[in-house]
Amino acid sequence: MKNKVDFSLTYLNSEFSGMVTGTGANLLICxxxxxxxxxxxxxxxxxxxxxxxxxxxxxxxxxxxxxxxxRPVQKEDLAALVEKILGKFGKQTFSLMGYSMGGRLALCLVEEMAARIMHLVMVAPDGLKNNPWHLFATQTKVGNRIFLYNTHQPALFFRLLTLWRRWGLLNESVYKFAFYSMDKAEKRRLVYDVWTVMRKLMPSRKRCKRLMARYNIDTLLIFGRYDRVIPPAFGERFADGTFPCRMLVLDKGHQLLSEELGFIIGKNITS
Incomplete structure (x- = not known):
């Protein structure tokens, strides 16, 4: 594709990589x-x-x-990173897009920078419902220790996963997703590292909705009809009419990022 470049951003002692593409006058941070x-x-x-x-x-x-x-990434870190991007491109306002895990980060930025967000696009977004296992593993010391133990000794986790599926506590899609995410040591370590370093990025949905209403943020929610990990029902509960929002349900699963999706977004955001 044209007009794409590698992107790097120094922040405190850290270095962020990324990608820039497109030549439009407005800024979309993803x-x-x-x-x-x-x-x-x-x-x-x-x-x-x-x-x-x-x-x-x-x-x-x-x-x-x-x-x-x-230390863990904080909401203030995300806001500071966006401020750096805005400065680099000479912008005061921006639009925001988050896919899956990125949806939770987008909501954290709504809490920090709502007054400067023009459009918010969330695609199969995490953050619309609390996952009790995620909360236990990331927000409690005991849970985090068990999580770390499981990273190195996963046999008990896989036995429990099988039992939960047999007892009907997990549907087949979630079972396969969890198994695939944890079936190798490097995958388990990535889950542990990411969940732990990003454990402070827990948005308040009520506060987000108040801010989205106050600043009239043009919001688009997109889900896959067959997504059993983040189903459309999460969006239906979130989009309660208290803030400007449209919701689309596509005949797909969780993997939604595509060229086609870009055209769908283009047709459904206000200018």
């Missing part, structure tokens, strides 16, 4: 899903590159980003 990178947003360029300059950062433990702060 946050990727778990195990992916900013480069996955290159497919947006054919549809959105004339409207936006698209900047997609790699989060810690993704792409070439190196997080050297010796």
């Amino acid at each position: 946050f990727h899903g778990f195990g992916e990178s900013g480069s996955h947003f290159r497919v947006m360029e054919p549809a959105l590159g004339n409207i936006f300059t698209i900047v997609a950062l790699d989060m810690p433990f993704h792409g070439k980003t190196i997080w050297n702060e010796g």
Whole structure:
């Protein structure tokens, strides 16, 4: 694709990698899903590159980003990174897109910078419902220790996963997703590292909705009809009519980023 370049951003002792594509006058800052990178947003360029300059950062433990702060990422860190991007491109306002895990980060930025956000696009977004296992593993010391133990000794986890599926506590899609995410040592370590370093990025949905209403943020939610990991029902509960929002459900699963999606977004955001 045309007009794409590698992107790097120094922040405190850390170095963030990413991608820039498009030549539009407006700025679109994108946050990727778990195990992916900013480069996955290159497919947006054919549809959105004339409207936006698209900047997609790699989060810690993704792409070439190196997080050297010796502590979890905070909401204030995300806001400071965006301020650096705005300064680099000479902008005061921006639009925001988050896919899967990136949806939770986008909501954290709504809490920090709502007054400067023009459009918010969330695609199969995490952050619309609390996952009790994620909360236990990341927000409690006991849970985090068990999580670390499981990273190195996963046999009990896999037995429990099988039992939960047999007892109907997990549907088949979630079972396969969890098994695939944890079936190798390097995958388990990535899950542990990412969940732990990003454990402070927990948005308040109520506060986000109040801010989205106050600042009239043009919001678009997109889900896959067959997504059993982040189903459309999460969006239906979130989009309660208290803030400006449209919701689309596509005949797909969780993997939604595509050139086609870019054209769908272009047709559904207000100018």
